[in-house]
Amino acid sequence: MSLTKRKDTLPIPPVDAEKYTTVCQYCSVGCGYNVFVWPEKRNGTAKSNAFKVDLSKQGQLMSGFSYTETMHNVITRKNGNRYNLAIIPAKESRINKGDYSIRGGTNALTAYTPTGVTKDRLKYPLLRKENGFVAISWDDAVEIIATLTKSSMDKYGADSVAMKFYDHGSSGLGFEDNWGAGKFFLSGVKTQYLSIHNRPAYNSEVWGSRERGMHELNYDVDDARLADTIVLWGSNAYEGATVFYTEHIMPNLQGGSIDEKKSEFAPGEPAEEGRIVIIDPRKNATTTVSQDISAERVLHLRPNLGTDWILANALARIAWENNWYDSAYLQKRTDMATFEDYKSKSLELAKPFAAFLADAEKITGVSRKEMEEAAAWMAKPKAGGFKRRTLTLYEKGIIWNMKNYDQVAAIAQLSVLTHNVGRPGTGCGRLGGHQEGYVRPGAPTPGSIYAGGPPKNVDKYITGGGGKIYWVGATDPYLSTPNSKFFKKSVKKRANNLLDYLDNGGIPSDPKAYVAKVLEAYEKTDGLFMIVQDIYKTHTSEDAMLILPAAGWGEAVDTSINCHSRLLRIYDKFMDAPGEALPDWKILALVGNKIKALYTADGNKEMAARFSGMEWKTDAEVFADGAQEFGDNRATEAEEARLSAECYKGVTHEMLRKLGNEGIQTPVRQDPASGKLVGTKRRYQYSFASKDGLFKWYGTDAWTGYPSEIAKYINNPTYPFWFTTGRSQHVWQTMYHDKRIPEKLMTVPLPYLEIHPDDAGKLNLKTGDMAEVFNEEGSCLALVYVNDATKPGLVFGIMFHAKGTMNNLTSSYTDPKTTIPWYKGTKVGVKKYNGKLDDAIKTVSLLSNNDFSMP
Amino acid sequence: MSDISRRKFLQTTSASALLLFSGLGRESQAASVQSYPSRKIANIKDLKVNEALAFNYPDENSPCVLVNVGQEAAGGIGKGKSVVSFSTRCTHMGCPLTYNNGRLVCKCHYSMFDVSRNGQTYQGLASQWVAQVVLRLDAATGNIFAEGVDGLIYGRIGNLKLS
Known part of the structure; x- marks a missing residue:
């Protein structure tokens, strides 16, 4: 018996079907899609259709053209007539090249239909x-x-x-x-x-980088294919930014981008298969997929919760001690006055190296050997003395960490210290969750406590x-x-x-x-x-x-x-x-x-x-009006750093419609020589976004333990587990669409908890059981997966779900410098729930989601 | 190629057929009900738990596997309802799927399908669950017949519509 009703045939758009370009509504990757709309009863044929693909033949693997059951729907327009709707991944987009994720592949299913799963859309005030x-x-x-x-x-x-x-x-x-x-x-x-x-x-989540003079979106997808080393720090790319991983990171790990490297690198510069450093307390899907590709080129560091800035500073100190930095670059592009503060507080040069690393080991739980290996992979020059090219991408594991400001600043500074910004194959910033589109008048609070906040x-x-x-x-x-x-x-x-x-x-x-x-x-x-x-x-x-x-x-x-x-x-x-x-x-x-x-x-x-x-x-008028906020964008290539990251001044809807999936990269500048609008591929090659163009260093805080909201649980046997949260590849945000799509809800029917086999054994828990996760803030009932994603003593929950939220458990603590919360860390107790939610168990897969072992 | 001649397309506009194809409230188009060939693919006594048997269905250009997963599975046949069958074209971008211990796995982008749950994508990129072959067990002989495909085979506009 089938769990869902399936289709075994799809309608074909006629040659004259309406065609639109769009971008996926979901994650930070922004895969290009093409949309086709045509009257329900007026289909094209296998040989003659708007896809311009011969549909009479079996489609070939990896052809870049996919049209599946989940990419079609039937909508009703205001004229009362029914139309077929097909939303398919764009082969011509350099972002996704026809690839798509389990989220974007269902874009068509989310369209409003008066009788379908979305029929309860809001229609009136x-x-x-x-x-x-x-x-x-x-x-x-x-x-x-x-x-x-x-x-x-x-x-x-x-x-x-x-x-x-x-x-x-x-x-x-x-x-x-x-x-x-x-x-x-x-x-x-x-x-x-x-x-x-x-x-x-109302804040930026990355003032720790922006107040250094570095906007967090400073790289291009190409950099993920050109990097010698990719660092994913608290960013589960395979699940969260899926197609960026499969189209740009994965080929690099597989050696598929070596030719591109050769053409972009300096003559004689080594160009090899990429390496990846994953810094995450959890052995997530990104880690295990990467390990399946090439275990020897994956390094996985698992710091204690809340300690990442100490780890980043330790990696920077290792780079410093080994002279893996370029003094000339630091002198030319960074503010050497503030560098003293960084050397004293972040690198703690007054403390002997061995003692410094011993302290870092104790706080972070990461061994000196692992730290030294990671630092070498990120900063040690390649054979022939060529600077290594490292792309460091952090996301919620850092942003929603304890001490948001210092965590972000420490990583940004590690990257600039090792000149891993502004060169092909480098960059330091966010992996992102959603896409961006910010243009607003100035906010009442311009920055952190160091810039008018919090x-x-x-x-x-x-x-x-x-x-x-x-x-x-x-x-x-x-x-x-x-x-x-x-x-x-x-x-x-x-x-x-x-x-x-x-x-x-x-x-x-x-x-x-x-x-x-x-x-x-x-x-x-x-x-x-x-x-x-x-x-x-x-x-x-x-x-x-x-x-x-x-x-x-x-x-x-x-x-x-x-x-x-x-x-x-x-x-x-x-x-x-x-x-x-x-x-x-x-x-x-x-x-x-x-x-x-x-x-x-x-x-x-x-x-x-x-x-x-x-x-x-x-809509076009609003877009044009917003552009005025960006001010004068006449700038040469070398002056790009002074432009707002999202500046699109001069661009119109009509222009973008013509550009389609090609688009234009912000900041868009009006070139003084040609008068033309020019996009920006990569940022901060010539200067940083501070008044004098220099990167501003910052001396981070020392380790002072956990805030009182969390410290109250430490050494309390009722709450023995450290607790962190994250997302699932399948569902977007609160599941506002996905809870309506049967396949999605069957796959992720309930909030879930991952627990290590050692801990599960003590609690008599097995995969498929239910457990209550609780602390003094609240509780959540969750489906249990026993696997090795977490370490003993650490449990993981999906951040929120349409049927319950783990944020009941998170504290009200925010970083006093930025008012950004620590979503990703608290302590909890776990209690087996003596019952099963049978209807959910019958549809959900209980296979481990981080096991990619192949036959 | 012999199967192709046995294909039939039954045009229908009846209300009941429309209803049949518009499951779970999703808008769906029921232009045709296709008639699949019935083909013997194995005898149940020849199947060993977790050892997949490869075959083609509904035509020679459509690789599939038949497997006894050793536990009750959605759409399963046999005494333990444990025998199931799937297309091995990955529904994501068409790469070949391999059976491994209850899962169909794709090496191209690591989509993983649970064969006990209708080919559910429990991890990975494929937004469509893998297509499941409808099986019939002849109780007297133990012969297993493939008699339909539930879900769209990757790379096709219709499971039976190739020229």
């Missing part, structure tokens, strides 16, 4: 009444929000409005929506209580009773914020207090009367008016007062960049949004324009001016 949500008109919704926001600002100040909005590219929609949200909240409302998607504050913690503000309006856009904090159980409990209480007050005597139907009663409630209760703007109802929206329906990927024109080449492309609109759903920028413009009108009516010109400039009619 919904207001919470006595017995649940009822649809209201956009006019009423806009009037309620605008009047309430204005009244709240007038009475309680701008900080009475708090927001948690995504700021990324692709799935949420990129530059257009981010400019819309930015204009509304940063220019209009001007609240300090802003936060970015899952996290508690930013306000919105979670603590809201849970502490602060704020009157809390606007949540395309994020689900009940699952994704750290310490989520406490957050949910607090918000629910405040939302219910407001609802109880409104309900007493009846909830007014007239928008003006409704707002008047909310304002009355603000005086009498700690009520919180939560607005959730999303494509589906979410865990958080159950406590919203108002839910706003947003357009999704493919339903509006979007532009974004990927992470591994900063490749700007168009994500064209190929279908209508369901019901009355609107792009986020348009929703914010409607409310902004209404507030402007209200202030104009009051005669308050100053406030009306703050909300002006949102009169856009099209």
